[in-house]
Each structure stands twice: as structure tokens, then as C-alpha cells.
Amino acid sequence: xxxxxxxxxxxxxRREMLQICKCGFGSIALSSLFxxxxxxxxxxxxxxxxxxxxxxxxxxxxxxLPKAKHIIFLYMDGGVSQVDSFDPKPxxxxxxxxxxxxxxxxxxxxxxxxxxxxxxxxxxxQYGQSGIPVSDLFPHIATCVDDLAVVRSMVSxxxxxxxxxYFLHTGSGLQGRPxxxxxxxxxxxxxxxxxxxxxxxxxxxxxxxxxxxxxxxFLPATFQASLLKAGAQPMANINPLDSISGLQEExxxxxxxxxxxxMADQEADDIExxxxxxxxxxxxxxxxxxxxxFTSESAATKELYGLNSPDPNTRNYGAQxxxxxxxxxxxxxxxxxxxxxxxxxxxxxxHANLKMGHELNAHAVDQPIAGLLKDxxxxxxxxxxxxxxxxxxxxxxxxxxxxxxxxxxxxxSMWMAGGGVKGGTIFGKTDEYGYRxxxxxxxxxxxxxxxxxxxxMDHKQLTFGFGGRDFRLTDVHGxxxxxxxx
Amino acid sequence: xxxxxxLGKSHLLWVHLPIGFIFLALVLTLLxxxxxxAPYFILLPLIWRLATLAAIFSMLSGLLLSENQEGTNLLxxxxxxxxxxxxxxxxxxxxxxxxxxxxxxxxxxxxxLGASLTHGEDYLFTKKKKExxxxxxxxxxxxxxxxxxxxxxxxxxxxxxxKGDLDLTSYEGIGDKKELVRRTQLPKSHKEFMxxxxxxxxxxxxxxxxxxxxxxxAPKTKRLAQLQxxxxxxxxxxxxxxxxxxxxxSLNVKPAKYEHxxxxxxxxxxxYRQSALLEVKYTGKRKPELKFLQEIxxxxxxLDLSNSxxxxxxxxxxxxxxxxxxxxxxxxxxxxxxxxxxxKLKHLKEINLYETKVxxxxxxxILQMPNIDKIYVWETKIPTNYLDxxxxxxxxxxxxxxx
Numbered sequence: 074x075x076x077x078x079x080x081x082x083x084x085x086x087r088r089e090m091l092q093i094c095k096c097g098f099g100s101i102a103l104s105s106l107f108x109x110x111x112x113x114x115x116x117x118x119x120x121x122x123x124x125x126x127x128x129x130x131x132x133x134x135x136x137x138l139p140k141a142k143h144i145i146f147l148y149m150d151g152g153v154s155q156v157d158s159f160d161p162k163p164x165x166x167x168x169x170x171x172x173x174x175x176x177x178x179x180x181x182x183x184x185x186x187x188x189x190x191x192x193x194x195x196x197x198x199q200y201g202q203s204g205i206p207v208s209d210l211f212p213h214i215a216t217c218v219d220d221l222a223v224v225r226s227m228v229s230x231x232x233x234x235x236x237x238x239y240f241l242h243t244g245s246g247l248q249g250r251p252x253x254x255x256x257x258x259x260x261x262x263x264x265x266x267x268x269x270x271x272x273x274x275x276x277x278x279x280x281x282x283x284x285x286x287x288x289x290x291f292l293p294a295t296f297q298a299s300l301l302k303a304g305a306q307p308m309a310n311i312n313p314l315d316s317i318s319g320l321q322e323e324x325x326x327x328x329x330x331x332x333x334x335x336m337a338d339q340e341a342d343d344i345e346x347x348x349x350x351x352x353x354x355x356x357x358x359x360x361x362x363x364x365x366x367f368t369s370e371s372a373a374t375k376e377l378y379g380l381n382s383p384d385p386n387t388r389n390y391g392a393q394x395x396x397x398x399x400x401x402x403x404x405x406x407x408x409x410x411x412x413x414x415x416x417x418x419x420x421x422x423x424h425a426n427l428k429m430g431h432e433l434n435a436h437a438v439d440q441p442i443a444g445l446l447k448d449x450x451x452x453x454x455x456x457x458x459x460x461x462x463x464x465x466x467x468x469x470x471x472x473x474x475x476x477x478x479x480x481x482x483x484x485x486s487m488w489m490a491g492g493g494v495k496g497g498t499i500f501g502k503t504d505e506y507g508y509r510x511x512x513x514x515x516x517x518x519x520x521x522x523x524x525x526x527x528x529x530m531d532h533k534q535l536t537f538g539f540g541g542r543d544f545r546l547t548d549v550h551g552x553x554x555x556x557x558x559x
Numbered sequence: 560x561x562x563x564x565x566l567g568k569s570h571l572l573w574v575h576l577p578i579g580f581i582f583l584a585l586v587l588t589l590l591x592x593x594x595x596x597a598p599y600f601i602l603l604p605l606i607w608r609l610a611t612l613a614a615i616f617s618m619l620s621g622l623l624l625s626e627n628q629e630g631t632n633l634l635x636x637x638x639x640x641x642x643x644x645x646x647x648x649x650x651x652x653x654x655x656x657x658x659x660x661x662x663x664x665x666x667x668x669x670x671x672l673g674a675s676l677t678h679g680e681d682y683l684f685t686k687k688k689k690e691x692x693x694x695x696x697x698x699x700x701x702x703x704x705x706x707x708x709x710x711x712x713x714x715x716x717x718x719x720x721x722k723g724d725l726d727l728t729s730y731e732g733i734g735d736k737k738e739l740v741r742r743t744q745l746p747k748s749h750k751e752f753m754x755x756x757x758x759x760x761x762x763x764x765x766x767x768x769x770x771x772x773x774x775x776x777a778p779k780t781k782r783l784a785q786l787q788x789x790x791x792x793x794x795x796x797x798x799x800x801x802x803x804x805x806x807x808x809s810l811n812v813k814p815a816k817y818e819h820x821x822x823x824x825x826x827x828x829x830x831y832r833q834s835a836l837l838e839v840k841y842t843g844k845r846k847p848e849l850k851f852l853q854e855i856x857x858x859x860x861x862l863d864l865s866n867s868x869x870x871x872x873x874x875x876x877x878x879x880x881x882x883x884x885x886x887x888x889x890x891x892x893x894x895x896x897x898x899x900x901x902x903k904l905k906h907l908k909e910i911n912l913y914e915t916k917v918x919x920x921x922x923x924x925i926l927q928m929p930n931i932d933k934i935y936v937w938e939t940k941i942p943t944n945y946l947d948x949x950x951x952x953x954x955x956x957x958x959x960x961x962x
Binding site: 132133134135136137138139264265373377402403404447448450451452453529555556 | 789790791794805807808826828829830831832834840842865887889909911913935937959960961962
């Protein structure tokens with residue numbers, strides 16, 4: 074354009090004005106790195122309802138009065154068997170070993186190896202004042218039943234892990250949509266300026282579907298999950314590599330100078346994002362080591378979480394649960410725990426060897442989860458934290474082969490506890506075999522709507538414009554499960 | 560015909576003319592008795608004539624309006640209006656003072672009956688409402704259905720009016736109950752939709768309660784305590800009787816500027832968008848300076864000062880935050896002495912004191928607070944067996960002290 078009017082100075086265009094301003098914002102943010110306080114300006118997020126103009130590291134008030142401020146999502150990867158955990162079915166005991174085809178209509182299964190009706194290898198007992206039955210797989214969690222709302226009528230749309238994982242995590246069975254954690258980070262930001270608002274504690278197993286379960290999709294990249302690994306080095310380069318103090322700051326400030334130079338005559342989006350990455354990475358070098366050091370935790374607390382257990386998987390998951398509590402204390406919004414990698418097992422996905430597999434898995438998570446619930450409660454954190462325990466689908470009441478169970482999206486059990494949840498409740502009902510939901514089905518969309526509701530967010534209002542339309546986590550679905558709300 | 564109908568409807572406008580004239584004429588006539596010399600009394604005969612003229616016109620338009628309507632109140636209003644007009648004419652002719660007394664009485668009667676027709680009979684003297692504090696004490700028909708009818712149906716379906724020959728002011732007059740549900744749930748554009756003529760429709764809540772009542776057989780006397788309500792219905796009734804309102808939301812506080820205060824590790828934000836109430840959370844490492852909180856002392860309702868090196872003397876400022884609902888002082892080096900500064904926190908519902916140095920005295924102090932219902936005292940100097948016995952004595956308060 075400029076050559077068409079050579080004698081005149083070309084006025085600044087709208088696009089250029091925005092670019093210049095954005096460079097300004099990015100550099101302000103970085104320059105304040107070395108001060109005590111970050112003035113977080115960002116151009117990310119273009120929705121009038123949510124994080125636009127705020128940014129991932131700033132807290133954003135909810136739509137209405139929230140019940141919970143944080144979510145800990147305990148993901149039971151692979152699919153826990155409902156009839157062996159929270160949904161006892163005496164009829165399976167009576168008809169153990171009989172042909173399921175003579176009893177009810179059997180759907181096609183993933184592997185097509187339909188065996189006989191298989192009773193649960195575990196006994197159920199009633200616990201607490203509410204008398205909710207829990208199987209012997211979870212003796213520790215059973216001591217917390219009066220804080221749990223057990224939903225026995227979950228249904229999923231997909232019988233296969235990858236799609237079911239995407240569906241549970243993003244509300245869509247296809248790859249590429251934003252994860253629920255990203256949506257929540259986008260809607261509510263983070264209360265901590267030195268930590269991301271959405272953290273995945275990687276116990277060792279990334280669920281099928283990979284990191285796309287935890288991505289930002291079409292939301293701005295700052296809202297995706299940050300992964301923290303179990304162990305001494307939770308993140309790559311978390312300890313500064315430069316031994317001379319101040320050297321790293323010098324380098325960063327030089328880098329920033331060059332970036333400003335580059336941004337002066339280029340599209341600024343990518344550079345802006347890169348500056349933000351450096352900024353958060355630098356701050357995490359001080360916040361993460363402090364976070365993952367358990368030196369301030371008492372011996373009793375470590376014992377409670379199972380950190381002294383002879384089972385290394387219990388120790389691993391216990392450390393993740395303790396970390397989750399510490400993240401909640403630091404104001405992180407959404408924390409997902411993936412399962413520990415247990416030798417010889419493929420998560421909760423017991424197509425064979427149900428007894429051994431479920432027992433090892435349960436032993437790894439049972440004590441740490443109960444410890445987490447009790448510890449959150451006594452510190453007053455359970456009131457403001459929603460704890461969600463679920464797999465992506467359930468398992469069949471009949472065997473796969475002789476001693477396994479196949480996938481079953483027609484019914485599974487999950488529970489919630491904490492902020493705004495009515496403890497000691499059972500919601501929904503399956504048939505006498507635990508095969509299909511017969512009362513009050515709850516979809517994944519309903520679960521998402523309920524989680525957002527407890528955070529004070531209207532799932533219909535939390536939208537992001539992309540590709541010419543507004544998107545929601547719940548798409549065009551989602552009913553709040555009011556019966557389990559306190 | 561349309562002109563006549565319009566004229567009839569304009570009765571509500573014209574009646575105010577004779578009201579003004581008659582009132583003025585009566586007052587001036589009374590004044591003249593005391594002091595007949597005042598110069599402005601020359602206008603009095605004119606005012607009387609104008610009053611009569613306006614009354615005649617109002618009467619005629621009123622007769623046009625009442626053509627297709629019935630009801631006792633209407634009938635009395637009509638007769639009173641006619642007699643009043645006749646009284647005025649008689650006075651103009653005979654100028655006898657005793658007629659003024661009749662005019663005065665008829666004047667008041669006509670106005671009152673007219674106002675009852677337009678504003679409803681209980682506009683002046685509303686019956687005092689029964690205060691509902693618990694769902695169990697709700698009498699379904701009396702306390703829920705009648706108020707719905709009153710709000711949305713009475714204006715047409717009452718003894719004075721009886722549109723469609725329906726009088727909803729008594730249980731016996733209701734008639735076909737299923738028809739009530741059907742008509743009120745039709746699409747608004749349907750010609751049988753009720754309330755008709757664009758009057759405010761029933762709210763979702765009111766519809767749910769009405770259809771529930773009809774569903775269980777429209778009983779005249781049935782307490783909610785006698786009925787098995789599921790969670791959804793319970794929630795509907797609770798919101799109808801405004802029992803679920805969080806006292807936090809009824810706090811009336813002016814919004815304050817707070818953005819400039821959110822520094823040095825303080826997170827300050829509204830408890831939700833558009834709320835004037837604030838939550839304050841300290842996330843810094845050094846001991847915080849709390850003086851600034853006085854600037855927003857009415858707005859802060861949630862305060863989290865956990866693990867921030869507080870001392871007893873810092874609680875003097877906290878004690879001035881009169882609208883605090885939730886206070887977290889855990890992991891601080893504070894003792895009983897600091898807690899005594901919190902005595903004025905009359906709204907406080909929840910206090911978190913885990914890992915502090917408070918002992919039983921502080922607990923007794925906290926129990927004096929009128930609204931306290933949750934106390935976190937794990938890892939304090941209060942003996943567990945003492946807490947066990949206190950928890951038994953005060954079952955309405957949650958004591959959390961055991962992991």
C-alpha cells in the first residue's frame with residue numbers, strides 16, 4: 074500500500090496498531106519478570122464471556138457463586154469394573170458360570186470373546202452412616218463413603234479407549250478438541266502466577282489418545298496442561314543449568330531484546346507466545362522445586378498417603394496425591410492424576426486376569442486416595458475442591474475368555490466428593506447384572522456440566538468462537554445432575 | 560361501535576376529573592363557611608358545575624365500559640356513581656347544604672369501589688403472610704397454590720369479575736383442575752393460553768408446583784411433610800419459598816475499588832462476576848501488611864491468610880472486617896489472645912484454625928459467634944477429648960479435628 078502514495082506518510086493501520094500494542098504487552102510481561110510482581114496482560118482468548126484480556130495466570134471470577142474452586146480428577150485409565158467396585162450385583166453370584174445369551178441381549182463387544190457370567194471375586198460391605206456398599210478392593214476409600222456421591226448410571230458413547238478418552242477429556246470422541254482442564258483454565262484462570270492453571274500429574278501412563286487428551290485444541294496455547302512427572306526430576310530443565318547467578322536472567326533479557334527487534338516488523342502472535350513460555354518457564358524454575366519438595370510434610374502425613382508403603386506403586390501414586398493437595402493449596406484450578414505404570418499390567422484394562430490386575434491397581438490407588446480425601450478435609454480444602462474419580466467406561470458382567478472382562482460403555486460407576494457434592498449419596502441404577510443403566514443415565518456431557526456448575530460456571534455460557542461458531546465443552550448437550558448436589 | 564368501546568375504556572382516565580373537581584368544590588365550600596369573604600369563592604359555582612359535568616361524562620363512559628361485565632363490586636360502584644351524579648345535579652338545583660353530606664359519602668364509596676376494581680381488593684390491606692421457614696410446615700394449597708392464583712389469576716377470576724365463569728378465590732370455585740395445567744402450559748401464542756391478554760405468564764417454578772399439586776389429586780389440605788418430595792421438587796419448593804437463599808447473597812454492600820490493592824502477594828477478586836463482595840487470599844511469602852484491608856472492610860467476605868506468619872496483634876484488623884463469612888487463619892503463630900479480637904464478626908460461619916496455638920478458651924470464644932457452623936481445629940492445643948464432648952453438645956456445628 075505504501076508505494077501508492079509516496080509523498081505522504083502512511084497512517085498506522087488497525088492491524089499494525091494491534092501488533093504494536095501486543096509487542097508492548099509481551100515485553101511488559103517479560104520485563105516485570107525480575108520484579109516481584111507480574112502485571113499479566115495478554116491478548117489471548119477472544120471470547121467476551123471468559124478469559125479474554127485476562128490470561129492463564131490470573132484468577133477470573135466465576136459466573137455465579139462457586140461451590141468449588143479446584144478440581145482433582147483421579148483418572149482410572151482403562152475402565153474400572155463397576156460390578157467389582159461400587160455397584161454390587163448379587164444375581165451374578167447366583168448365575169455365575171451360566172450363559173449370558175440365555176439371560177439378556179448381549180451387545181457386540183470389543184474383542185468378541187463373550188464367556189460365561191462372571192461373579193465378582195470380591196465381597197461388598199456397607200460402610201459409614203450412609204451404608205454405601207464398597208467392594209474389598211477399596212478398604213481405605215470405603216472409610217470415606219460418607220463424603221462420596223456415587224453415580225452408578227454413567228454411560229459413554231464409545232466402547233474403545235482412544236475415542237472414549239477423548240470423549241471423557243474433551244467432550245468429543247474425536248482428536249483435537251480442548252480438554253476440560255483447558256476450558257476451566259480458560260474460564261477461571263489460575264490463582265497462582267507462578268504455576269500453570271492446569272496440571273497433569275503423570276503417574277507413568279499416558280492414556281490412549283496421548284497428550285491430545287490434555288491439549289488446548291482451538292483455545293489459546295497457554296491453557297493446555299503442563300505435565301509433571303513422578304520422581305526427582307518432575308520436568309525437564311526444572312533446575313537452572315547456569316551455575317553463575319544472574320547469567321540466566323541476562324540471557325533472557327538479551328533474548329527479549331532480540332524478540333522485540335523481530336516483532337517490530339513481523340506477525341507477532343508466535344513470538345508473543347514464545348515470550349510467555351519463557352516467562353512461565355523461568356518462574357516455574359523457582360516454584361516447581363519448592364512444590365515437589367515434601368520436606369515440610371510431617372511423617373504422619375506421608376504415612377497417610379502411603380509414602381511408606383512396601384508397594385512402590387502405592388508410594389508413587391501417594392506422592393502424586395500429596396502433590397495434588399499441594400497444588401490445590403497453591404491455587405491451581407485443575408489437576409489430573411494418571412495411573413502409575415504397574416509392571417505387567419495394562420492399566421485397569423483387565424481383559425484377562427481380572428483378579429490380579431484389579432487388585433494391583435486398587436492397591437496402588439486406594440490408600441493414597443483415601444489419604445488425600447482425609448487430608449483435604451481436615452485442612453478445610455475439601456469444601457473448595459471437587460474430587461472426581463472415574464474411568465472412561467465400565468466392564469462387562471460376563472467374562473471375556475475365562476477370567477477377564479471386556480469394555481462396557483452402557484454402564485459404569487464413578488464418584489465425586491468435596492465442594493458442593495452431597496456426600497453419602499448413590500445416584501442412578503443399573504439392571505440386575507450391572508450391564509445397562511435402567512434409571513437416571515448420566516452422560517459425559519452431564520458430568521462436565523455438573524463439574525462446571527460446581528465451579529460457578531454456566532456450561533452454556535463458557536464459549537469460545539472458532540471456525541465461525543461458538544463452541545462449548547458440552548457441545549449442545551449437558552444436564553446438571555442436581556440430585557448429587559449439596 | 561369501536562368509538563363507543565374506546566370511550567368506555569377511557570372511563571379509567573376521565574374518572575379522575577370529577578374526583579378532582581368534587582374534592583376541590585367540597586373543600587372550598589367548607590372553607591367558605593369559616594370565612595365567606597375570600598375573593599376566590601366567586602369561582603365556586605363554576606367548579607360545582609364543572610364537577611357535575613365531569614361526573615355525568617364519567618358516569619356515561621362507565622356505563623359503556625360495564626356493558627359486558629358483571630360482579631357485585633361493579634354493580635355497587637355503578638349505582639354509587641349514578642347516585643353521586645344525581646346528587647350533584649340536585650345540589651346544583653336546590654343548593655341545600657345537607658345534600659353535601661350525601662355527596663361526600665357517595666364520593667368516598669364510589670372511589671373506593673372503583674379502586675378495588677382496578678387495583679384488587681387487597682391492595683390497601685394485604686393480609687399478613689405466614690412466614691415459611693421450613694418446607695415441612697408448608698400447607699400445599701394454602702401456602703403455595705393460593706399465592707400463585709393470587710399473583711397470576713385473581714385479577715380476572717374473582718367474585719367481582721368471574722371471566723369464563725371461573726372464580727379461583729375459593730377451593731370450591733376452581734372446577735376442572737387439569738384444565739388449569741393444560742391452559743397455563745400451552746404455547747403463549749395459543750388462543751386458549753392463560754393468563755390471557757398478554758398478562759404475565761406463570762413462572763417455571765409456579766407451573767411445576769401447580770402441575771405437581773394437580774398430579775397428586777389437587778388436595779385442599781396436605782402438608783409437604785406428608786408428601787414424598789424428590790430432590791428436584793424439593794429444590795423447586797425451596798426456591799419458591801426462598802429457603803435456599805444464601806445469606807451471603809443478601810448482604811447489601813456497595814462495590815469498592817480494589818484493583819489497586821491487589822499487590823504484594825494479595826489476590827483480591829469478586830466472589831463471582833458482578834458481585835460487590837470480595838475474597839482476599841494471601842499468596843506471598845513475607846508477613847503481610849494488613850492495614851489496607853480497612854479500605855474494603857465491608858466488602859471482604861472470604862479471607863484466606865493461611866501460612867502467612869501472622870501474629871495475634873494482626874487480628875485486630877481482621878476483627879474489623881464486619882462482613883466476613885469465611886476466615887482461614889491456619890498455619891499461623893496465633894493464640895487465644897488474637898481470637899478475642901474477632902468477637903464482632905457476627906456473620907462468620909466458618910473459621911479455620913488448624914496448626915495454630917489456640918486452646919479451649921479460643922474455642923469457647925468462637926462458639927459465642929451467632930452464625931458459626933464450621934470450625935477447623937486439627938493440630939491445635941485443644942485436647943481431642945474436649946472436642947469430642949463439645950461436638951456432642953453442639954450437633955449443629957461441624958468440628959473438624961481428626962484426620
